[in-house]
Amino acid sequence: MPRFAYTGRSAQGRVSGELEAASAGAVADQLRVQGITVLSVQGAAGGASGPPLMERLQAWLRRGIQPVDMLMFTRQLHTLLRSGVPILRALAGLTESATSERMKETLTAVRQSLESGIELSRCFAQQSHVFDHFFIAMVRVGEMTGRLDEVFLRLFHHQEFEMLMGKQVKSALRYPLFVMAAMVAAIGVINVMVIPAFAGVFAKLGAELPWATRALLATSRFTLDYGWALVLAAGAGTFALKRWIGTESGRLAWDRFKLRLPIAGQIVLKAQLARFARSLALALRSGVPVEQALTVVAQTAENQHIAQKIEGMRGAIERGESLLRAAVATEVFTPVVLQMIAVGEETGAVDELMQEVADLYSSDVEYELKTLGQQIEPILIVFLGVLVLILALGVFLPIWDLGRVSFKR
Structure with missing residues (x-):
């Protein structure tokens, strides 16, 4: 595995060193998990060279890790840890029972790193091409609180929800994408084959065309x-x-733009709020202080705009403001979330009410995804009608005028 030299900044000041990882991005992920702000990552001199071309081609052709593989791994690991099986023995058993070769290689690498004394969250961070920020951050919460088995159960439910949402998005977009593809194909055929055939006929009319x-x-x-x-x-x-x-600025602008889309924007926002509420509830329930919990939650957010707002909440709370005032200042939370936070602060049950918010918005996202096709269908019908109208006017009006002139003669 290649080595990378890095420089960064931590709470103690400027740091630098070398790490082994699959890519520079994996190094950056490892450093972020450790609370280090990355300044630069470069290939270390004398580092190991990449694998030969044939090995890389064979690795690319092999079956990748599917969502169901991750789902089964998380569920089985929760069961083993809850039964009192040590983590190393649990990983060894899951490695042997894995059906995917890439999953076996990944779990083997995690187990080897764990045996060398590295904490579990960093072992997963070294395999950042498989385990995302949310997974790593939640495992880190489990390490801090000693509730790894509960964390893996929550991760299982989260992955199950994400997989269900992915299937529903594909199902909802199948019909609109088919119609759009048919429209693009029709426009291409008309432009390349139909219109040129009529061009000669229109030229012989000798009249002004519409x-x-x-x-x-x-x-x-x-x-x-x-x-x-x-x-x-x-x-x-x-x-x-x-x-x-x-790029960092491009990702921030793109994520902000996605929240402003007419139909999809509300779905994206509700999905992110559900993830925020679920992550915050789990962290608070596990005994993590609210400032540290918000740091972890910010790392789990897929939308960088919302992650930046959550980081701002942490800074506001450190300055002495309440969770409600910090949330209002972000201008991204809906009135429902703000009311739940207000009630939660008054009753001391923020974690329970955040779980209620997560369940509420998860149900909303599921319903809106089911009806997404029905919401998009009128827009497609309008575009299709405009296209047919333009084609009808452009092709048939000159022919109609020609026929009318011939009839008068």
């Missing part, structure tokens, strides 16, 4: 002459967008 027909002819001519440029521009734009989202 605006819709002129627009179709111009679009068809541009597609035939510069179609290759459109393909290149689309590819370059997609690549540039991915690179921009990969």
Whole structure:
């Protein structure tokens, strides 16, 4: 495994060193788990070289780790820990019973790191291509509170919910994506094959063509002459967008934009609020102080805009403000969440009410995903109607005018 040299900043000051990891991103994840702000990560001189091309190709062709593999691993690990099985023996048993080769390799690496004296959360962080920030942060909470078995049960329920949501999103988007693909294919066939065939007929009319027909002819001519440029521009734009989202400022702007989308924005916001409430409830129930709990919750948020707001909450609480005032200042929480926080602070049951919020918004997200196709369908019908209208006006109006002139003669 290659080595990387890093520099960063911790509570004690500037730090530097070397770590072994699969990639520079994995090094950054390990350092974040340790509370270190990463300044730079570079390949260390004399580090191990990457695997040969054939080995990398074979690794790419092998079956990857599926969500169901992670689901079974988390559930089985909870059962073993709850039964009193030591963590090393539990990992050894799960490694032998894993059906995925990549899962076996991952668990073997985790067990080896654990045997060398590294804490469990850091062992998972070394495999950041498999275990996400939420998983690692929750394991860290379990280590701090001594409730690893409960944490893995909560992670199982979370992964089960995420997998269910993923299936519902695919199911809801299947019909709209099919209609959009059919529309794009129809536009392409019309521009490349149908309109050029009518162009000669329209040229013989010798009359002024309607605006819709002129627009179709111009679009068809541009597609035939510069179609290759459109393909290149689309590819370059997609690549540039991915690179921009990969930057810190780009990811923040993109996550903020997703919350403002007309239909999907509310679903994304409710899903993030459900995750926030579930994570905060688990951390508080485990005995973690609220400031430290908010730090962990911020690490589990997938949306960087919301994560930044949660970090701001932690800073406000450290300055002496209440949890409610800190939440109001973020301007991202709904009135329902704010009311629950207010009642929770008054009664001392913030963890219980946050779990109620998580259950509420999880149900809302599930319902809205089920009805997502019905919400998008009217928009698709309008676009399809406009497309058919333009095509009908552009193609049939000149033919209608030609037939009317011939009939008068």
